[in-house]
Amino acid sequence: MLKGKKVIAIGERDGVPGPVIAECLEGGGFEVVFQVTECFV
Amino acid sequence: MNFENQGVIKRLADQYGPENLAVVLGNGETSGVEVFAETVTEGDPSYAGPLAGVALKIPVYHVLEPEVTESVPENLRQEKLELSSLVIDVEPMRQVLQASREKLSTARL
Amino acid sequence: MSNFARPVHIGIDGVFYSLAHVPQLVRFGSKPARELVDRPSLQDELNGSLRSFTDAVAYAAHQTFIGNLTPEALRACKAPWFENSIEGASEKGRFGDLVDQGSFYRLLAQADQFNLVSLDQQWLAGLSRGVSDGQRLQLRTSDQIAALxxxxxxxxxSGKRMAGCFEPGHAEDVNLTADILLENLAAKATAAHALSSxxxxxxxxxxxxDYVISCSEEAVGDRYNRGGGNLAKAIAEQAGCMNAAGTDVKSFCAGPMYAMVHGxxxxxxxxxxxxxxxxxxSLAKLGMKFQSHLEKRMPILEDVLASFAVLLGPPKKNQPCLRLNSASFHRVGAASSPQGMAEGLAEAPLKKLGMKLTDVDRYAVELHNPEITVPSGSGDVPRTNYRTLAALAVMRGQLKKDQMEDFVRDRGMVGYAPTQGHIPSAVSYLGHALDALRAGRIKNSLFISKGSLFLGKMTQLSDGCSFLIENAEESWRSNVEG
Incomplete structure (x- = not known):
């Protein structure tokens, strides 16, 4: 289901931040079209 | 999910088509995951943001789910995700997200 | 061997925390203010879920913040804390206080040098708490206030009536509107109160x-220098520190740790x-999660403005100190992943001192009160932070995986700080840390703070700063004193 999709990475400051998700997925050959980190506090 | 990000996702869905997109989350706890998943599949549950009443049906994954990590090169996985996988209990999130994705695939049949 | 092993100590003489309970300013918080524009009817719902001053005083998390309960005692308190008030709770704490709304309005008026605040003279005369400070206050009649x-x-x-009003500072400048100036003056007034106390x-x-550093988050300035700052000097003046100079040191929630290192x-x-x-x-953060609290039928818990003041000075033998050469900063090129942050802010400073993660008795991290954050799906922030440190210790072979929970319990604590941005960041624990060091209950504590720089849209970077505190082995024989 994930294969071939363009990825929107929504990270969390106290979980896994957006840039880290993007880096991991780009390393895996995915195209990341948007990445952001939400901060709830 | 904050309204600004909802707006961006709506715009990207218009641009690429929601069927070509996937959302990958990095949440630390399950409670946040449910709301996020609902927002990009069924629409904003608070009925206040740009995705209110907009069911994009974009599949949602957590970055620590095997479907995602198996695609990440070993060195990146060790360097960037190993610690988080000790901290974050992904199993309850996986249950929520799998259910949400199954609902999407049956809806499409 | 590097010289880091030889400690450079700076004394921490004391700390004071204050909570101004301002339920009727919750509507001016960023989130409630925006929601109220869309749905004015929300105001009634909001009003119905505000806490009384008595309830705010008896709230276990607040009693911990001002020093009347230790974090260990808080852990034993029955949850939810907002339903299990502390009997006989006092607004005066071991190292802090709670200020009621009326007293806060007076502090606000006293801090105003530009006729922004008008107080209703009838309301002021009717205050049950003694009014000794009529100086310089701009008093008006109820009719005049209503007209303004x-x-x-x-x-x-104030309850069902008006205590006063707050006017804009300029007819056109969007940086001097009434809501922005209220935000800034609230920061000045609460910080000055903490410093005076x-x-x-x-x-x-x-x-x-000699010097005052403010790490408040507010952007003080007009349209030509938004965020230009030096709130520090305004605070110093208000607290009567006439021989002090001052500047601001900011880095979002990491500000207090940097400010202490700079000081x-x-x-x-x-x-x-x-x-x-x-x-x-931070006025903007009032009621940030009020919708979740309303949904869960809880009182709106983000109803306090929190402030603090710390005094640093020469080290004194066997008294708590900041070990200055343990300080670590998050470098530009360092990873912003949780692992990168934990390595740079916990492992790196300890390594410098020849210590392991398990050599720290107590970690002070961001101590957000989980009772505020969990209902909105934001999780238990301190717990996540403590688990991250434990996980790093596991990866380094300093801890077994099944000991992670022990690490979290023994070297961590439950969060009790209001979600006021820079306030929860480790500095909230300083009062308890000083007590525990003086009593010999702990031998050291590592303070770690993180900042979300990306919120300002100037960089994707995170930030952070950390340092160890411990008792000094000896007093200073320095050129400063001698």
């Missing part, structure tokens, strides 16, 4: 303070004998 509110001044409510608790004359460096360099580090409350 009609013209756009912000209402300062610290001086009183240390029996020190404000005139003896300690001014002392170490011999430039200053002492430095006060202060921060005022």
């Amino acid at each position: 509110i009609q013209k756009g001044a912000l209402p300062l409510g 610290l001086m009183a608790s240390l029996q020190m004359a404000p005139m003896d303070v 300690a460096s001014l002392i170490q360099s011999g430039l200053c004998r002492n430095v006060a580090v202060v921060a005022g409350g």
